[in-house]
Amino acid sequence: MIPLDPATILLGIAMILLTASATVALLVHKHPPAVRVLIGTLAVSFLSLAGVVLVDLFGAGATPVVTDQTQLLSLVAASHRRLLAILPLILTGSSLVILNVYQERIAEKHASDYRNAVALSTAASLIATIVIAIESMI
């Protein structure tokens, strides 16, 4: 059984909200008022991910249980997931700036690059969060 600690709960919240954000990001082009929902979900995801990083850095998380066979793999996975946590933080932060600047006008034709950037950021953040979750189980 995986022990529940603050970082696990925050990571779970971030993963659920990023899944919702990825879906909403695809709908923004057709339904511009969905931007408000997207800003809300991304903001909470950003705060959750920042919480995960803070808990991890200050060592408030659960003590990892490692055996001799998996010790090296666990260390490598821990190092990689802490490095990978930078990605969703930067991407969700940038998406929030873009969405707050453009608001509902992100559905306009000239903003297609920004719309694609937000969709790409959300998808990449979700993938990175899933990888972090898998690596934290090793």
Add this chain to the structure above:
Amino acid sequence: MLSWFKSRVHESLAAAALFAAGVALQAAWITNLVWFRTSRTDALGSLYLFVATVYAIIFVLTAAWCRGKDCSDFRDRAYHFFFISILIFAAMTLPIVYGFTV
């Protein structure tokens, strides 16, 4: 007058966010690689702080540079740089890649 001001889009901020994200990701993997090669320690707290500082500085400088200019050409380049930066960061932060020795 107020409604005209409110309806303006400050594209310089959005373009600066894209460019700063790309530069911060590049800075993150390069710094991690240099620290791993030189000291073989993972000072990740310092890395987070460094990346946040790089992001803030590049964001402010780019926003100031783009302010009042036509960003349509820069927007396209910034988006492609951002996309490539994500791919490079994902590849170069794999332990098997940055820890590779001959």
